[in-house]
Amino acid sequence: MRTTNLGHSTVSLLRGFASATALAAVASRGLDAQGTGLTKTAAAIASTPLGALTPVGPAMAASRDDAVLFGFRLQYGSQKLPAGRTLASYAVSANAQIEGGALISATIGQQRGDASICGESGCDAHRLMAGLRYSTNFVTTRPFLKLPFFSKNDATGTAALEFGAGWANPGFGEKQHWAADVTVPLSVAVGQNVRFVTFATPSVAMAWGTTDRRWSRGQRFLMGGGVTAQEIGRWVGVQGVDLSVALQRVFSPYGSTVGVSLTWMHVP
Numbered sequence: 001m002r003t004t005n006l007g008h009s010t011v012s013l014l015r016g017f018a019s020a021t022a023l024a025a026v027a028s029r030g031l032d033a034q035g036t037g038l039t040k041t042a043a044a045i046a047s048t049p050l051g052a053l054t055p056v057g058p059a060m061a062a063s064r065d066d067a068v069l070f071g072f073r074l075q076y077g078s079q080k081l082p083a084g085r086t087l088a089s090y091a092v093s094a095n096a097q098i099e100g101g102a103l104i105s106a107t108i109g110q111q112r113g114d115a116s117i118c119g120e121s122g123c124d125a126h127r128l129m130a131g132l133r134y135s136t137n138f139v140t141t142r143p144f145l146k147l148p149f150f151s152k153n154d155a156t157g158t159a160a161l162e163f164g165a166g167w168a169n170p171g172f173g174e175k176q177h178w179a180a181d182v183t184v185p186l187s188v189a190v191g192q193n194v195r196f197v198t199f200a201t202p203s204v205a206m207a208w209g210t211t212d213r214r215w216s217r218g219q220r221f222l223m224g225g226g227v228t229a230q231e232i233g234r235w236v237g238v239q240g241v242d243l244s245v246a247l248q249r250v251f252s253p254y255g256s257t258v259g260v261s262l263t264w265m266h267v268p
Helices: 002-029 040-047 232-236
Strands: 068-080 086-098 103-113 126-140 156-168 177-183 186-191 195-210 215-230 241-250 256-265
Touching (some): 195 241, 232 241
Antiparallel strands (some): 068 256, 086 103, 177 195, 215 241
16 A cells, blocks of 8 residues: 555656656757747847848859959848737848859848837847858859750859848846757749749747846747849949849748848949
8 A cells, every 4th residue: 555655656756756857858949039939059040140131042143263252132021920920020131242253141130020029128129240251162063954944044053051140138028048050051043134043941049138137048940031122223224233032931930021122233
């Protein structure tokens, strides 16, 4: 009898310990962001340029005779949240391309949200964000694919490698957020004077966020993609202008961002 009671007590103790462990694991991975209703990891990604903005297509190939090319990019991104609320982000980037190869971008922007995100307690319904990206191509194919309407210009493919880092200051009742990612952009381009590029950007991201009492960290897989019209400015007599429309999905509830970007690179 005593053995049976001891067995029941041990089982109960183990069940209690397992439940507590599971709850702790869920809490550490799925902390709700105070204002947006997202988990901490998703909120950290969504509040930095990595998730607040959408990816862009590759830059038009440049001559390696030019040591450095420079340019600027304007971006807008929009993300839906629970209860019909949204986050809207605006940013400007400075770009430098080194000898027709590596592209380095520095971004600064602001994210704004619906006033209802803050609730009755009130909070800053906006935050500053910034980011850095380094991108380099490691595979560029020869023309390999014939497409309708482009019979004289077979499509070419490109694979690149990108490293990014982002930061966002406190806002929406949350603390600061940080994010870092590794992305492998894949693209297929066709055209001559104006080139049309379809691209996909699989990415693995790590994000950090804080609450008043806890530091949390998490990882997410992201998938983005879209279409870029390179040198679209030629239609109006302006060289070096690209237009991108894209979508990015963080594999977490309410993790989709849609956006548009306009890029200008100096053409010697």
